[in-house]
Amino acid sequence: MSLLTVGSVAFDAIETPFGKTDKIIGGAATYISLAASFFEKNQRIVAVVGDDFPQEMIDTLAEKGVDLEGLQIKAGEKSFFWSGKYHNDMNTRDTLITELNVLENFDPIIPASYQGTEYLMLGNLTPQIQTLVIDRLEQRPQFIAMDTMNFWMDIAMDDLKVTLSKIDLLIINDEEARQLSGVSSLVKASKIIREMGPKYLIIKKGEHGALLFHGDQIFAAPALPLEEVFDPTGAGDTFAGGFMGYIASTGDLSFDNMKRAIIAGSALASFCVEKFGTEKLLHISQEDMESRIQEFVKLANFDMVYHVK
Amino acid sequence: MSLLTVGSVAFDAIETPFGKTDKIIGGAATYISLAASFFEKNQRIVAVVGDDFPQEMIDTLAEKGVDLEGLQIKAGEKSFFWSGKYHNDMNTRDTLITELNVLENFDPIIPASYQGTEYLMLGNLTPQIQTLVIDRLEQRPQFIAMDTMNFWMDIAMDDLKVTLSKIDLLIINDEEARQLSGVSSLVKASKIIREMGPKYLIIKKGEHGALLFHGDQIFAAPALPLEEVFDPTGAGDTFAGGFMGYIASTGDLSFDNMKRAIIAGSALASFCVEKFGTEKLLHISQEDMESRIQEFVKLANFDMVYHVK
Numbered sequence: 001m002s003l004l005t006v007g008s009v010a011f012d013a014i015e016t017p018f019g020k021t022d023k024i025i026g027g028a029a030t031y032i033s034l035a036a037s038f039f040e041k042n043q044r045i046v047a048v049v050g051d052d053f054p055q056e057m058i059d060t061l062a063e064k065g066v067d068l069e070g071l072q073i074k075a076g077e078k079s080f081f082w083s084g085k086y087h088n089d090m091n092t093r094d095t096l097i098t099e100l101n102v103l104e105n106f107d108p109i110i111p112a113s114y115q116g117t118e119y120l121m122l123g124n125l126t127p128q129i130q131t132l133v134i135d136r137l138e139q140r141p142q143f144i145a146m147d148t149m150n151f152w153m154d155i156a157m158d159d160l161k162v163t164l165s166k167i168d169l170l171i172i173n174d175e176e177a178r179q180l181s182g183v184s185s186l187v188k189a190s191k192i193i194r195e196m197g198p199k200y201l202i203i204k205k206g207e208h209g210a211l212l213f214h215g216d217q218i219f220a221a222p223a224l225p226l227e228e229v230f231d232p233t234g235a236g237d238t239f240a241g242g243f244m245g246y247i248a249s250t251g252d253l254s255f256d257n258m259k260r261a262i263i264a265g266s267a268l269a270s271f272c273v274e275k276f277g278t279e280k281l282l283h284i285s286q287e288d289m290e291s292r293i294q295e296f297v298k299l300a301n302f303d304m305v306y307h308v309k
Numbered sequence: 310m311s312l313l314t315v316g317s318v319a320f321d322a323i324e325t326p327f328g329k330t331d332k333i334i335g336g337a338a339t340y341i342s343l344a345a346s347f348f349e350k351n352q353r354i355v356a357v358v359g360d361d362f363p364q365e366m367i368d369t370l371a372e373k374g375v376d377l378e379g380l381q382i383k384a385g386e387k388s389f390f391w392s393g394k395y396h397n398d399m400n401t402r403d404t405l406i407t408e409l410n411v412l413e414n415f416d417p418i419i420p421a422s423y424q425g426t427e428y429l430m431l432g433n434l435t436p437q438i439q440t441l442v443i444d445r446l447e448q449r450p451q452f453i454a455m456d457t458m459n460f461w462m463d464i465a466m467d468d469l470k471v472t473l474s475k476i477d478l479l480i481i482n483d484e485e486a487r488q489l490s491g492v493s494s495l496v497k498a499s500k501i502i503r504e505m506g507p508k509y510l511i512i513k514k515g516e517h518g519a520l521l522f523h524g525d526q527i528f529a530a531p532a533l534p535l536e537e538v539f540d541p542t543g544a545g546d547t548f549a550g551g552f553m554g555y556i557a558s559t560g561d562l563s564f565d566n567m568k569r570a571i572i573a574g575s576a577l578a579s580f581c582v583e584k585f586g587t588e589k590l591l592h593i594s595q596e597d598m599e600s601r602i603q604e605f606v607k608l609a610n611f612d613m614v615y616h617v618k
Contacts, residue, residue: 037563045530047485089493091323095317118554128465144604153421167504183536184398184535185537186534187534187536188536204516208514208517208518209517209529209531211534217607218534219608219611220518220531220532220534220608220609221611222531224519224530225495225496225527225529226494226495226496227494227496256611256612259611260611260612260614261615262611263611263613293613294613296615298525298526299528299529300528300529300609300611301610301611302530302565302568302571302572302610303565303569303570304569304572304602304603304605304606305569306323
């Protein structure tokens with residue numbers, strides 16, 4: 001199958017209790033494409049960077065099977081830049097700098113060769129751009145997933161509701177699910193949010209794993225218990241990329257296969273947080289990933305045979 | 310096998326956002342014994358009540374296979390009473406009243422017929438009493454589990470460390486694990502705590518499930534996602550009781566069987582929170598429990614077959 005990812009390709013500067021970085025490669029679409037590449041070898045990307053973005057990373061994406069016709073490179077302009085500092089608990093962070101740069105006037109042009117893409121992952125961007133991408137695809141993808149964030153709920157809720165009405169799966173965290181639904185019970189929130197459009201909902205709970213809701217079915221996946229989370233940046237995008245890469249590569253939209261896709265995404269996310277930025281994702285092998293998935297099997301699976309005296 | 314539970318048998322008065330109760334039956338040993346009775350039919354109890362405690366509940370415990378020779382009934386005295394009010398998020402609560410009454414001078418007398426009990430569950434009590442019970446058992450039980458709380462860490466840490474050095478399994482919540490270990494990472498905490506004595510550690514995470522640690526193995530069990538938690542009182546004791554009842558009835562201390570026991574405990578705890586106090590536990594059937602366990606199988610299990618194009 002084929003997977004199209006739309007989102008930021010950018011620079012980050014990150015500070016955590018364990019250290020800080022200069023400008024390093026970041027961006028939702030970067031993490032998503034890298035993670036998805038462990039499963040799906042036929043990927044496309046619609047994004048924009050300035051001419052400050054390193055050719056080396058573009059080459060890396062190409063090597064991993066990402067078609068880059070949809071990556072716009074704006075001469076004389078700068079790539080999107082975000083800088084943030086995590087608090088000691090690693091669950092909250094302060095944004096220090098946001099420079100939109102090329103993202104300010106991003107027009108998501110879909111190359112003709114991308115028409116007919118079967119799976120679409122909309123990384124966190126303005127809901128207007130997300131909707132524009134869906135509308136520009138002449139044939140609706142078989143499955144559309146999206147990420148968003150509380151910022152858009154605050155300033156563009158009407159636009160966000162339009163996007164939500166057009167997608168199949170929303171992937172957000174617990175705090176965002178509570179804000180979007182207005183209720184604190186995640187089970188109740190999942191019903192309210194799915195009435196807005198998406199038939200599937202994944203609620204990410206960080207160190208507590210993730211929940212998948214569809215109809216009356218729920219799947220609860222754990223996160224891998226780690227001694228330290230070194231840098232959480234990109235973990236959510238890596239999870240989404242692993243999930244969608246798995247779904248696209250298998251072409252199987254059953255609930256059982258979505259469970260597997262969540263484990264695949266969780267395994268990749270557990271690597272992502274071990275080093276700064278994309279560093280770890282770029283240096284693990286297919287075997288590393290497969291053995292991490294087996295750790296999840298041991299961590300979460302049980303064989304319920306019980307006998308009462 | 311046989312299971313001995315030591316802990317409070319008491320009255321509670323509870324207020325939650327959904328309503329409030331008068332004095333109702335509570336106490337750690339009550340919840341533990343009721344939950345364990347779904348699996349283990351050969352139970353014993355060491356506890357103390359006043360003569361205000363209803364004979365009806367004593368009869369109910371007896372019907373469920375709990376030998377009551379070790380239940381002391383103090384004429385002219387009153388049973389332990391706790392009253393608390395849960396905050397809107399149900400994760401925190403204020404204690405309104407604590408009347409120790411008969412617990413103030415509780416001497417945990419072990420009936421001769423209880424010697425040789427194979428499994429011991431020490432409900433939350435002063436560490437001194439917990440240690441006394443272990444010391445009074447002439448033959449060490451095959452497996453000793455205990456609960457405790459932050460209160461004893463605050464005022465009786467030295468005594469607590471003595472008890473910890475004598476047990477096999479500690480069952481506490483995440484906040485207690487962080488306080489006991491002095492670190493915030495639960496993986497690190499699990500190592501520090503297990504160096505204090507118990508080879509097994511269960512960390513309860515409320516709506517996020519529970520983690521079991523042993524050697525290098527970890528099992529992550531989810532909690533059942535619920536629309537509402539009506540009353541969390543006793544959920545932790547119910548979990549422990551279900552766990553130990555399962556372990557005692559199967560007599561199997563393998564890690565795989567402990568996974569099953571955690572699911573059994575989680576299933577019973579998910580019922581417990583649906584109504585005030587012990588009400589729900591008293592009205593579910595063996596079939597209700599078994600079907601709830603099957604919900605956990607669907608919720609948590611996955612079959613990892615993946616194929617990369």
